[in-house]
Amino acid sequence: GVLVAGYLLGRPGHEALLPNEWVAKLVGGNSLFANFFASITGAFMYFATLTEVPIIQGLLGSGMGQGPALALLLAGPSLSLPSMLVIGAELGWKKTVVYVSLVVVLSTLAGLLFGMIV
Template identity: 60%
Template sequence: MTAGLVFATWAKPDSESGSLFTLIYSLKWYLAAVCLIMTVIFSFRTMDKGERTTWLDETWHYAKLIIPLLFIGVFAAGFLLGRPGHEGVIPSSIIESLVGGNSFSSVLTASVIGALMYFATLTEIPILQGLMGAGMGKGPALALLLSGPALSLPSMLVIRSVIGTKKTLVYICLVIIMSVCAGMIYGKF
């Protein structure tokens, strides 16, 4: 199932990419279909009818829960950050000054902002696409993507009540440091 999602979302490679990536891109829908067929065959071989029904019911329930949040994230990102060629409520110049490029300060800023923000499931991707379209660098984007789901202000408060202030501060610092390191490495390559 995961391989099917990977193939279905395979982006068009740059002209610099190798021929393997171009080949996968040209065959992505066939590969995704093969993965879907394999998933169906696997489900019939390993699950009885009740398990398959439960699996499909849970999948449908999860889709109904997630899709509205995804649309809200897409519309919020479009409204706040604009669309290609058009400014949003937040000007691109502000985004570029805070998290543009791949400097240490940009990556650190993105990591701290991500740690304080709350991202609903699947909304971080459209928000990140909007930020990158407005001038955010690749390193800060990864730092935000790593620190955002790992932390939020509400989760910090809950974690503090369970493990105490010192351990919570260590956890927060570790998340920020690790996301900054990953963002710096990714931004350099």
């Protein structure tokens, strides 16, 4: 996964397969949409421990804003599709939807506030 992300997202000083304009259009700046999109993306991506750091570094080099980067970093370790399925099976789907919604909303707000400060 990380190898593929490195090719798609690039790394500092190297071009990526995904155009920088796409990254900048979706998660550049510090808009509510950019932070929300980063939170949703982080919620459905599976990050192993510390693999999100080079992925975020590549995204930042491609034009991602600092607020959306924080939103992705907060939502990523908290949620993933496999964890959502396990939480849903163990606690029920209503509680899972509430948990996922809270993580996405709070990650979005934290990213938005951080982007305003920096």
